[in-house]
Amino acid sequence: MAAPHPIEKFQQWFAEARAIEPYDPTAMALATASGDGRPAVRMVLLKHADERGFVFYTNLQSPKSIALRANPNASLCFHWPKLERQVRIDGPVVAVDPAEADAYFATRPRLSQLGAWASAQSQPMAGRFELERAVAAAAVRFPIGAVPRPPHWSGWRVEPEAIEFWQARAFRHHDREKITRDRDGWSAKWLFP
Numbered sequence: 001m002a003a004p005h006p007i008e009k010f011q012q013w014f015a016e017a018r019a020i021e022p023y024d025p026t027a028m029a030l031a032t033a034s035g036d037g038r039p040a041v042r043m044v045l046l047k048h049a050d051e052r053g054f055v056f057y058t059n060l061q062s063p064k065s066i067a068l069r070a071n072p073n074a075s076l077c078f079h080w081p082k083l084e085r086q087v088r089i090d091g092p093v094v095a096v097d098p099a100e101a102d103a104y105f106a107t108r109p110r111l112s113q114l115g116a117w118a119s120a121q122s123q124p125m126a127g128r129f130e131l132e133r134a135v136a137a138a139a140v141r142f143p144i145g146a147v148p149r150p151p152h153w154s155g156w157r158v159e160p161e162a163i164e165f166w167q168a169r170a171f172r173h174h175d176r177e178k179i180t181r182d183r184d185g186w187s188a189k190w191l192f193p
C-alpha cells in the first residue's frame with residue numbers, strides 16, 4: 001500500500017470545504033494547555049498549510065501565546081458541516097519565522113494592521129472608545145507608507161504529528177482515518193467511530 005499523504009489529503013478536503021461551506025472554512029478551534037495543564041480553546045483562522053505545518057497569527061502577549069510558550073503543544077479542530085467532516089491535528093508548535101510573518105502582515109488591510117498595533121489582546125479595556133483611541137493613535141504613528149508588523153504580533157506553526165480525518169456515514173458508522181508521523185514517516189490506521 002502506498003504511504004499516506006495526510007497533507008495532500010488535507011489540501012483536498014480543504015479545497016472541497018472552500019468550494020461548498022457557507023461560513024469561513026479556514027476557522028479552526030485551537031486548544032492549548034497552560035504550564036500547569038489547564039486547557040483553553042478558542043477559534044483562530046488558518047492562514048497557511050503545507051508540509052511544515054498549519055499557521056495562524058495572533059498577539060504574542062495573549063493568553064494563548066503565553067500558554068504556547070509554557071507548553072509548546074497544540075491541537076486544532078476543523079468542522080465542515082456541509083461536508084459532514086472533521087479534521088483534528090495535534091503536534092508541537094514553533095514560532096513562525098519573522099520574515100514570513102512580515103510578508104503575511106504586509107498583505108493585510110491597513111485597518112487590520114493598525115488594529116494589530118492597537119489591541120492589547122485579552123486585556124481588560126474601559127470601553128470601545130479605548131480601542132478606537134488606540135487605533136487612531138496607531139494611524140497617527142503610521143500616517144503614510146507601509147505599516148510595519150508590531151513586535152507583539154506574529155504567527156505560530158503547528159507541526160503535525162497526527163492528523164485525523166472524520167467523515168460522517170449513515171447510522172453513525174463513520175469513517176475515521178488517523179495518520180501519525182514517526183521517524184519512518186507517515187502511517188495510517190482506521191479507528192472505530
Ligand SMILES: Cc1cc2nc3c(=O)[nH]c(=O)nc-3n(C[C@H](O)[C@H](O)[C@H](O)COP(=O)(O)O)c2cc1C
Binds near residue numbers: 040043044059
Ligand atoms: C471565527 C473566529 C476566528 C478568529 N481568528 C482569530 C485569529 O486568527 N487570531 C486571533 O488572535 N484571534 C482570532 N479570533 C479570536 C479568538 O477566538 C480569541 O478570542 C482571541 O484570540 C483571544 O484568545 P486568548 O485570550 O485565548 O489568547 C477568532 C475568533 C473567531 C470567532
